[in-house]
Amino acid sequence: MIADADDWRSRDLAVLWHPCTQMREHYLDSGPDTLPLVPIERGDGAWLVGRDGRRYLDAVSSWWTNLFGHAEPRIGAAIAKQAGRLEQVILAGFSHQPAVELAERLLAIAPREAGRAALSKVFYADNGSAGVEVALKMAFHWFRNRGEPRRTKFIALENGYHGETLGALAVGDVPLYRRVYAPLLAECLFAPSPDAYLAAPGQSPAQCAQRAADALQALLERHGGEVCALILEPLVQCAGGMRMHDPLYLRRVRELCDAHGVLLIADEIAVGFGRTGSLFACEQAPPARQGGLPGIQPDLLCLSKGLTGGFLPLAAVLATQAIYDGFLDDSRERAFLHSHSYTGNPLACAAALASLAIFESDQVLAHNRATAGRMAALAAPLAAHRHVADLRQAGMVVAFELTRDGDRRTPFDPALRVGLRAYRAALERGVVLRPLGDILYWMPPYCVDEAQLQLLAEVTRAAIDEATGCV
Ligand SMILES: *Cc1c(COP(=O)(O)O)cnc(C)c1O
Numbered sequence: 001m002i003a004d005a006d007d008w009r010s011r012d013l014a015v016l017w018h019p020c021t022q023m024r025e026h027y028l029d030s031g032p033d034t035l036p037l038v039p040i041e042r043g044d045g046a047w048l049v050g051r052d053g054r055r056y057l058d059a060v061s062s063w064w065t066n067l068f069g070h071a072e073p074r075i076g077a078a079i080a081k082q083a084g085r086l087e088q089v090i091l092a093g094f095s096h097q098p099a100v101e102l103a104e105r106l107l108a109i110a111p112r113e114a115g116r117a118a119l120s121k122v123f124y125a126d127n128g129s130a131g132v133e134v135a136l137k138m139a140f141h142w143f144r145n146r147g148e149p150r151r152t153k154f155i156a157l158e159n160g161y162h163g164e165t166l167g168a169l170a171v172g173d174v175p176l177y178r179r180v181y182a183p184l185l186a187e188c189l190f191a192p193s194p195d196a197y198l199a200a201p202g203q204s205p206a207q208c209a210q211r212a213a214d215a216l217q218a219l220l221e222r223h224g225g226e227v228c229a230l231i232l233e234p235l236v237q238c239a240g241g242m243r244m245h246d247p248l249y250l251r252r253v254r255e256l257c258d259a260h261g262v263l264l265i266a267d268e269i270a271v272g273f274g275r276t277g278s279l280f281a282c283e284q285a286p287p288a289r290q291g292g293l294p295g296i297q298p299d300l301l302c303l304s305k306g307l308t309g310g311f312l313p314l315a316a317v318l319a320t321q322a323i324y325d326g327f328l329d330d331s332r333e334r335a336f337l338h339s340h341s342y343t344g345n346p347l348a349c350a351a352a353l354a355s356l357a358i359f360e361s362d363q364v365l366a367h368n369r370a371t372a373g374r375m376a377a378l379a380a381p382l383a384a385h386r387h388v389a390d391l392r393q394a395g396m397v398v399a400f401e402l403t404r405d406g407d408r409r410t411p412f413d414p415a416l417r418v419g420l421r422a423y424r425a426a427l428e429r430g431v432v433l434r435p436l437g438d439i440l441y442w443m444p445p446y447c448v449d450e451a452q453l454q455l456l457a458e459v460t461r462a463a464i465d466e467a468t469g470c471v
Pocket residue numbers: 127128129130132161162163164233238239267268269270304305
């Protein structure tokens with residue numbers, strides 16, 4: 001028996017505390033801060049279907065996790081099959097087929113760079129933040145094991161985001177999430193973001209990236225010997241507002257980390273698995289020299305979110321053989337004693353294997369390139385809107401800023417909640433457009449079709465008109 005939506009809403013609010021939410025906004029019936037609560041009954045491809053039967057286009061892929069649509073039958077079947085065989089087993093001292101096969105597959109498709117030893121070991125965790133913790137702890141511990149205990153610091157980028165646990169939060173720089181907890185966080189050195197939105201007038205994205213890399217170089221020259229690792233989100237700072245940078249920056253960072261003996265951690269938790277046009281964003285770094293090959297290879301690669309196609313929580317940290325070897329010893333203290341109860345869960349690994357199989361059978365990357373082209377064409381007219389600034393795109397991610405005058409300089413007063421107004425306006429029209437502040441973006445499941453993209457474009461325009469018309 002399906003309760004009606006209102007009844008469900010009160011049952012929910014009686015017992016649930018929702019993530020990343022000022023719960024009071026759910027109790028308001030009107031005003032700029034009102035946040036609707038939408039009970040969902042089921043998913044169907046790019047659609048979410050409400051308990052009242054209303055359909056919503058999931059234009060944010062359910063927090064960037066979903067790849068091929070909701071309830072994708074092949075992934076569902078793989079999980080069901082695995083559940084009938086082995087649902088979970090301790091991964092310390094034990095092994096199982098999905099964990100081994102998935103590690104083999106991930107290492108085979110991971111970013112590669114000529115002249116650099118490939119990523120060759122996989123450590124599992126059970127969500128993105130936990131994966132980031134693993135990478136940070138590994139980097140720090142590796143240098144200790146090598147007899148370099150002075151390397152205790154991390155470098156991260158301004159406006160970066162790496163998750164919510166205290167270690168991940170310490171290397172993040174989105175004030176809304178970080179500021180309150182700052183007294184609890186380990187010290188981190190922040191380098192300027194290469195974000196092309198911050199380019200000075202007349203400066204190209206490549207020049208902006210060069211300038212940020214020069215600042216990073218200066219930081220490394222001062223502190224290089226105290227730093228164990230640099231962590232960044234390649235190509236798109238997602239939670240920081242889908243801010244994008246020139247891929248040249250990735251090449252410069254790789255070279256600077258090498259020059260200073262600092263490990264490079266690529267956090268591809270959000271951008272991995274085809275979001276930005278290539279399987280991994282690191283692949284888009286330009287060649288080091290003319291005639292060279294594109295793409296950089298990090299020392300540690302963090303994957304999660306789309307790893308299971310969006311079905312189950314799982315993270316994987318890929319490491320080089322050199323990092324792995326640094327922990328091989330007679331001493332247990334020199335081992336990486338990190339674990340999570342559900343490390344390498346068989347169901348999640350089976351989902352990830354099914355998801356990777358779809359990349360091959362459905363030629364997903366080629367399909368995404370065509371879809372990205374349609375997204376570009378449908379988004380282009382929005383750039384002329386008087387309240388839209390900086391329409392930008394990286395593959396299946398399109399984003400733009402809502403501003404007072406359509407230029408880059410004058411944001412709306414945050415108290416107006418323009419982004420939230422746009423969210424409600426889009427929701428009423430059957431589209432989930434969950435803005436980051438006043439930044440709207442499209443990051444739909446890869447199965448999104450032409451009619452759905454047209455609906456997305458129409459509703460986005462209507463939502464912007466409504467959100468900005470009353471301020
Ligand atoms: C979402 C995200 C994380 C954290 O992953 P969770 O599974 O939410 O803990 C880390 N890094 C990036 C880049 C992310 O987008």
